[in-house]
Amino acid sequence: MKITKTPSAPCWVDLSTPDTDAARLFYEGLFGWRSEVVPDSRAGGYGMFRGPGDALVGGVGVLRDPKQPAAWLPYFQSSGIDAVVARVKGNGGSVAAGPTDVMEQGQLAVCQDPSGAAFGLWQPVNHPGFGVVNEPVSFCWFELVTHDPDGAEDFYQSVLGWGARRRTLGAGEYTEWSVDDEPFGGMLDTASASFPEDVPARWTVYLAVADTDATAARCGELGGRVLVHPTTIEPGRFAVLADAWGASFAVIAYGAGAGAG
Known part of the structure; x- marks a missing residue:
C-alpha cells in the first residue's frame, strides 16, 4: 500500500x-x-x-x-x-x-x-489524509471480514471500482483488494476462516510494527486485550488486539523482504 x-x-x-x-x-x-x-x-x-x-x-x-x-x-x-x-x-x-x-x-x-x-x-479539500503508511506504527493494510464474500466483491467493485484477486489461503480463500493494481487490503470469508457464526461483518485496520510480540504484551500492560495471540503467517507475524474500550485492530511485523501487499 x-x-x-x-x-x-x-x-x-x-x-x-x-x-x-x-x-x-x-x-x-x-x-x-x-x-x-x-x-x-x-x-x-x-x-x-x-x-x-x-x-x-x-x-x-x-x-x-x-x-x-x-x-x-x-x-x-x-x-x-x-x-x-x-x-x-x-x-x-x-x-x-x-x-x-x-x-x-x-x-x-x-x-x-x-x-x-x-x-x-x-x-x-485541505486535509489530504495519511502522511505516512507502511512504516512501523503506521497503517498498512485493510481487511474485510464478511459472511458474503461474493456479495461484498460485487458491492465494492460496483461502488468503488476495486480490483479483486482470489487466492488459496490454508483451507480457504483470501481475496486481495487493489486500486490501479496497487494492493491495499483483503477479504476473509467467516465460513472458510472458521470464525464464530455470530461474528459481525466488519473492517479491520492493520498497523505495521517492528515487534508483534512486544506490542501485544504492551497492549495488555496498558489495559487492552489480545484477541488473537501473535501468530506467524505468510507475510510476517501478526496479532489482533483491542484497546481498553474494546476497539479492535491488528498489528503485523512483516518478514524479511515482505512488503505491505
Missing part, C-alpha cells in the same frame, strides 16, 4: 471512543504516537495522531452514540462523494451519516455495505 490521491484508495482512519483523552494516552503509550486536539471549536474535540516523522497517521473523536461500540473506521477517498453515496444506496448498502462538510477540510460520509460492515468516504 502506498500514499495516493487516487479515488477509492484508503486515505484515513479514525477511532470513535467514549473517552478521547484516555484513548490518546493509551495509543501514545502503545505506539509512541504524539497526539493533539484540533484547536477549532467546530471540531468538537477531534484529535490527530502523529507517528513517524511527525506525520499524520489517524484521528480520534468522541463516540456520538453511547449504544455503539468503540471502533476504528477506515475511509476511502472520493472525488465525487455524492455519486459514490448514490452507488452505495443503489447496490444494497446504507448511509449512516453525510455527506457533510467538515469545516474547510473536506466532506465525509459513513456507510455500511449490505452485510453491515461500516466504512467511511472522504473527499479531501
Whole structure:
C-alpha cells in the first residue's frame, strides 16, 4: 500500500471512543504516537495522531452514540462523494451519516455495505489524509471480514471500482483488494476462516510494527486485550488486539523482504 490521491484508495482512519483523552494516552503509550486536539471549536474535540516523522497517521473523536461500540473506521477517498453515496444506496448498502462538510477540510460520509460492515468516504479539500503508511506504527493494510464474500466483491467493485484477486489461503480463500493494481487490503470469508457464526461483518485496520510480540504484551500492560495471540503467517507475524474500550485492530511485523501487499 502506498500514499495516493487516487479515488477509492484508503486515505484515513479514525477511532470513535467514549473517552478521547484516555484513548490518546493509551495509543501514545502503545505506539509512541504524539497526539493533539484540533484547536477549532467546530471540531468538537477531534484529535490527530502523529507517528513517524511527525506525520499524520489517524484521528480520534468522541463516540456520538453511547449504544455503539468503540471502533476504528477506515475511509476511502472520493472525488465525487455524492455519486459514490448514490452507488452505495443503489447496490444494497446504507448511509449512516453525510455527506457533510467538515469545516474547510473536506466532506465525509459513513456507510455500511449490505452485510453491515461500516466504512467511511472522504473527499479531501485541505486535509489530504495519511502522511505516512507502511512504516512501523503506521497503517498498512485493510481487511474485510464478511459472511458474503461474493456479495461484498460485487458491492465494492460496483461502488468503488476495486480490483479483486482470489487466492488459496490454508483451507480457504483470501481475496486481495487493489486500486490501479496497487494492493491495499483483503477479504476473509467467516465460513472458510472458521470464525464464530455470530461474528459481525466488519473492517479491520492493520498497523505495521517492528515487534508483534512486544506490542501485544504492551497492549495488555496498558489495559487492552489480545484477541488473537501473535501468530506467524505468510507475510510476517501478526496479532489482533483491542484497546481498553474494546476497539479492535491488528498489528503485523512483516518478514524479511515482505512488503505491505
